[in-house]
Amino acid sequence: MIKKVLLVGNPNTGKSTIFNALTGKHQHTGNWSGKTVGNASGIMKYKNREFEITDLPGIYSLDPISEDEKQAVDCLKSGIAHLIVVVLDATCLERNLILASEITKLCTNVIVCVNLLDEAEKKGISVDIDKLGKMLKTKVIPTKARSGIGIRELKEEIYSYNKKCGCCCCSADCIYRNCVYSDQDIINNKDRKIDRILTSRIFGIPIMLLLLCCILWITIWGANYPSGILSHFFGRIEEFLLIYFEDSNILIRGLLIEGVFRTLSWVVSVMLPPMAIFFPLFTILEDLGYLPRIAFNMDHIFKKANAHSKMILSMCMGLGCNAAGVISTRIIESKKERLIAIITNNFMPCNGRFSSLIMLATVFISGGMLVSVKVALAVTAAILSGVLITFIVSYILSNTVLKGEQSSFVLELPPYRAPQPMAIIRRSIRERIVYVLFRAVAVAAPAGAVIWLLQNVSYNDITLLAYIADFLDPFARLMGLDGYILTAFIIGMPANEIVIPIVLMCYTRSSGLIEFNSLSELGELLRANGWTYITAICTMIFSLNHFPCATSLLTIKKETGSMKWTVASFVIPTGVGIILCIAANCILKLL
Amino acid sequence: MNNVILLTAVPMNTAVFIFDIKKSPCSDRLNELGFTKGTRIVPLHESPGRSAAAYFVKGAVIALRNTDADTIYVSMEESCYD
Numbered sequence: 145m146i147k148k149v150l151l152v153g154n155p156n157t158g159k160s161t162i163f164n165a166l167t168g169k170h171q172h173t174g175n176w177s178g179k180t181v182g183n184a185s186g187i188m189k190y191k192n193r194e195f196e197i198t199d200l201p202g203i204y205s206l207d208p209i210s211e212d213e214k215q216a217v218d219c220l221k222s223g224i225a226h227l228i229v230v231v232l233d234a235t236c237l238e239r240n241l242i243l244a245s246e247i248t249k250l251c252t253n254v255i256v257c258v259n260l261l262d263e264a265e266k267k268g269i270s271v272d273i274d275k276l277g278k279m280l281k282t283k284v285i286p287t288k289a290r291s292g293i294g295i296r297e298l299k300e301e302i303y304s305y306n307k308k309c310g311c312c313c314c315s316a317d318c319i320y321r322n323c324v325y326s327d328q329d330i331i332n333n334k335d336r337k338i339d340r341i342l343t344s345r346i347f348g349i350p351i352m353l354l355l356l357c358c359i360l361w362i363t364i365w366g367a368n369y370p371s372g373i374l375s376h377f378f379g380r381i382e383e384f385l386l387i388y389f390e391d392s393n394i395l396i397r398g399l400l401i402e403g404v405f406r407t408l409s410w411v412v413s414v415m416l417p418p419m420a421i422f423f424p425l426f427t428i429l430e431d432l433g434y435l436p437r438i439a440f441n442m443d444h445i446f447k448k449a450n451a452h453s454k455m456i457l458s459m460c461m462g463l464g465c466n467a468a469g470v471i472s473t474r475i476i477e478s479k480k481e482r483l484i485a486i487i488t489n490n491f492m493p494c495n496g497r498f499s500s501l502i503m504l505a506t507v508f509i510s511g512g513m514l515v516s517v518k519v520a521l522a523v524t525a526a527i528l529s530g531v532l533i534t535f536i537v538s539y540i541l542s543n544t545v546l547k548g549e550q551s552s553f554v555l556e557l558p559p560y561r562a563p564q565p566m567a568i569i570r571r572s573i574r575e576r577i578v579y580v581l582f583r584a585v586a587v588a589a590p591a592g593a594v595i596w597l598l599q600n601v602s603y604n605d606i607t608l609l610a611y612i613a614d615f616l617d618p619f620a621r622l623m624g625l626d627g628y629i630l631t632a633f634i635i636g637m638p639a640n641e642i643v644i645p646i647v648l649m650c651y652t653r654s655s656g657l658i659e660f661n662s663l664s665e666l667g668e669l670l671r672a673n674g675w676t677y678i679t680a681i682c683t684m685i686f687s688l689n690h691f692p693c694a695t696s697l698l699t700i701k702k703e704t705g706s707m708k709w710t711v712a713s714f715v716i717p718t719g720v721g722i723i724l725c726i727a728a729n730c731i732l733k734l735l
Numbered sequence: 736m737n738n739v740i741l742l743t744a745v746p747m748n749t750a751v752f753i754f755d756i757k758k759s760p761c762s763d764r765l766n767e768l769g770f771t772k773g774t775r776i777v778p779l780h781e782s783p784g785r786s787a788a789a790y791f792v793k794g795a796v797i798a799l800r801n802t803d804a805d806t807i808y809v810s811m812e813e814s815c816y817d
């Protein structure tokens with residue numbers, strides 16, 4: 145029988161890093177407590193034997209409080225494990241040992257892994273591994289998981305583990321005092337100095353905004369060139385395909401080339417570059433340990449909305465993907481606050497919508513040299529308005545239907561850690577580029593086929609697309625959009641990154657090849673179809689505030705287990721979007 | 736009982752010792768994070784809006800909202816606890 149091994153420990157001690165090193169998998173790691181919120185398993189092969197390793201969310205004790213901790217403790221207490229590996233943070237043994245001694249008292253099949261020893265050395269903390277083993281009455285393996293040191297020894301120990309040791313009878317405090325020698329300066333070390341700047345009264349919030357703006361600027365500036373190149377590339381291929389299939393069936397030419405292929409090329413050339421650039425930049429902040437500081441900096445604002453500041457962490461995750469953001473709300477202890485976080489997560493634009501915002505802003509902001517700076521400012525404003533709306537909706541919910549006890553904020557501020565560029569690049573390629581390409585095939589291609597069919601199947605000489613768009617048009621006009629845009633939002637529900645490509649598809653129906661050198665050239669196309677800056681602003685507003693994509697909705701259903709709240713998560717953002725669009729349209733027209 | 740004050744009243748960078756923790760919705764969380772009677776605790780810095788502060792506790796830095804920190808009573812001297 146295959147042996148089961150569990151990795152448990154306090155949050156942010158490197159469990160997922162060790163899991164990846166043992167199994168060769170790519171479980172997400174990040175420098176903050178609560179990165180992993182569900183169990184993940186993988187197979188470790190060592191000397192012709194296989195072991196099933198399970199990475200658990202971090203826990204502080206065996207009495208779970210939040211949802212992610214419940215999962216971990218349930219798994220631990222279910223008794224399925226042949227071996228439990230307790231992962232400890234060497235820089236924080238005083239607290240980590242509480243859990244370790246609790247587990248060694250409860251279970252006999254335990255080995256302990258003291259990780260992050262490289263950081264401990266730097267901080268002037270030394271650990272007597274032998275003595276620790278004797279006092280805990282278990283085998284103790286020292287590791288530096290990030291650089292792979294100690295992993296082989298850990299594998300060997302998992303492989304050869306058979307005997308049960310005696311029971312540990314010392315208190316955590318006693319073990320700590322006997323095995324750990326620390327002369328670290330807690331007040332003036334590097335982390336505190338950085339914290340005094342990044343969370344300072346004067347600079348804390350301005351630095352945060354500046355960082356956001358800078359990241360957006362790099363994304364926008366950097367995405368322009370690859371977009372142009374990719375567009376040329378796809379243009380050439382389309383040209384070639386059209387010649388090659390010149391005499392073939394209309395279905396091949398139309399459906400496959402003008403429908404499927406063209407939508408694919410829009411998604412890849414317009415949407416992919418900003419996603420592929422933003423993601424690694426954001427991961428750098430995550431690995432640095434900046435995300436909990438954002439929550440710390442914004443605490444007073446969220447306190448006023450009576451919301452949990454851990455919500456900010458799930459909002460940050462939402463910037464990458466709203467479905468991931470919704471799952472990450474598991475770290476929020478109170479059920480009501482978690483519901484608020486789930487419902488409002490969609491106000492944070494995910495990567496796909498984010499690229500739409502950038503594209504729309506680029507198209508309608510002209511201004512020579514500083515154009516990418518202006519676009520960055522516009523998109524920053526869009527994201528801040530998302531934060532503001534989150535704040536207002538949370539305030540309303542927490543004072544009406546989701547009224548609860550006073551919310552709290554208890555969050556660990558991890559040490560700053562240098563990001564690893566190569567690991568981030570590898571992860572971005574795997575998770576953004578490959579993922580988006582895969583989704584392009586799975587979602588954008590069928591959507592392209594649907595759009596082409598709607599454009600080419602007609603009834604009474606009017607195409608189906610025109611019927612739908614005409615039907616939606618009066619309402620869409622009221623919102624400052626047009627029928628095609630609203631149709632695109634509806635057809636784009638499976639994935640947000642296909643909305644703008646669908647709009648473009650609707651407009652370029654019979655115009656043959658579409659190629660552009662830079663994003664601003666797309667503006668010509670949109671203006672030719674009646675777009676004004678009001679249309680662009682309203683489309684941006686609706687892009688920011690509308691129903692979650694299909695994946696997010698399914699995730700919300702799964703996480704809340706309630707149809708009512710899933711519907712609420714659909715209706716609330718859509719309602720806000722419609723109201724804001726109508727308001728913006730009326731006001732801007734009056735100006 | 737002399738010298739017992741609220742945690743939020745302690746000046747930054749001053750080590751104090753936890754005397755007692757009032758029962759509250761987050762007291763279980765505080766307890767497992769190492770906020771237990773007798774534990775040494777050092778306030779490190781305040782959040783920009785002064786609504787929360789970071790504390791050094793048992794090797795980790797924990798941010799606490801002031802309303803939560805106000806459930807913690809501390810004393811300046813380490814004394815005997817049961």
Ligand SMILES: Nc1nc2c(ncn2[C@@H]2O[C@H](COP(=O)(O)OP(=O)(O)OP(=O)(O)O)[C@@H](O)[C@H]2O)c(=O)[nH]1
Nearest residue numbers: 156157158159160161173174178179180202288289
């Ligand atoms: N310097 C150093 N950093 C490490 C080491 N092991 C892990 N890290 C870093 O520590 C951070 C946390 O690692 P994770 O593996 O995500 O921690 P985790 O225990 O899974 O955390 P949760 O899922 O939140 O419970 C990441 O930024 C890692 O890169 C190590 O041995 N040395």
Ligand SMILES: [Mg+2]
Nearest residue numbers: 159160179180
């Ligand atoms: Mg993890």
